[in-house]
Amino acid sequence: QIAQAAQQYQQLQKAQQQQQQQQQQQQQHQQQQQQNQQQPQNTNQHNTSIPPNSQIPQTQSTPPNNSHIPPSLLTPNTPSSAPLTPQYVKNPTRLLEPSPEETTDLEELEQFAKTFKQRRIKLGFTQGDVGLAMGKLYGNDFSQTTISRFEALNLSFKNMCKLKPLLQKWLEDADNTLQNPSGTFSSPMSTPETIGRRRKKRTSIETSVRVALEKAFISNPKPTSEEISMLADGLCMEKEVVRVWFCNRRQKEKRINPPAAALGSPCSVANTNG
Structure with a gap:
């Protein structure tokens, strides 16, 4: 029985070894197939890869021949094979100059x-x-x-x-x-x-009359129409001249003394001295 058991044990070991050998062979076969599949891919990649020092030939694109198209129909984006003549060259400096x-x-x-x-x-x-x-x-x-x-x-x-x-x-x-x-x-x-209204000549007022007007202005800067008439009659002057003089004098007072701007109101200024 011991001898039979030893033989059976040996047979089992052989069977296991055979199975292991078969598995190894299968694995080797699969690895070889994978390697065979990877080799064509590598060869393709090797053929398609470009060496770093190699130069790619550049294809020169030639512009279309538009010489048969009239220049007036060419847009700014239309390439033209014919050289530009001076009449089509834009000169911005000449555009700014006025014509004769x-x-x-x-x-x-x-x-x-x-x-x-x-x-x-x-x-x-x-x-x-x-x-x-x-x-x-x-x-x-x-x-x-x-x-x-x-x-x-x-x-x-x-x-x-x-x-x-x-x-x-x-x-x-x-x-x-x-x-x-x-x-x-x-x-x-x-x-x-x-x-139209003619420009009136500048009225010249004598010194004595100007002094009298100044005194009247100090006493009353804004005389009424009747007071202006009485003053004009007393000085032998036109009423309009006296009225304008008072108006100009009030404007002058505003310029000299700005705080006193409340005196008088703006009115038309005529050409008078004083």
Whole structure:
């Protein structure tokens, strides 16, 4: 029995060894298959990989041939194979320069504005008079600021060109009216309403009269209309001159003594001395 048991034990060991050998063979076979599968992938990767020192050939893209397309139809994004001619090259500096015709017009406007201002002052009209007269004569109302900006060349070129013929017409009418006082020149400028308010000459007040007005102002800075009339009669002066003098004197007092600004109220200031 012992011998039989020993034989059985040996047979079991052999069987176990055979099983282990079979398992090892199977494992080796599987590993070999896996290696065989990985080798083609490595070869593909090796073929596709690029050496670090190798250069990729660059394909040069040639622009489309648009020489048959007219230049006027080419957009800024359309490539053109033909070289640009000078007439299509943009020069921003030349765009900022005025044309010769515009330069001539600017010079003419500048000269006319200067001449207009000199003749207006010589004729005795204010800028407000011109704007008022033009509104009544030609139906175009202009403010004193517009006339002032025209004389100072502070309007746009377009507005200067629009305003020039109207001012030129007004200047001609004013000259003709003053040169023909007999009435041979029939013009709407001949009426006081349309010609505008003439600039009044500056009134010169004598020293003695000014002293009397100063005394009256100290006693009563704001006289009534009747008091102004009585004072004007006593000084042999026009009532309007005395009224304007008091108004100017109150304005002067405001400038000298700001705390006393409550005295008097703003009124129209005329050209008077004192």
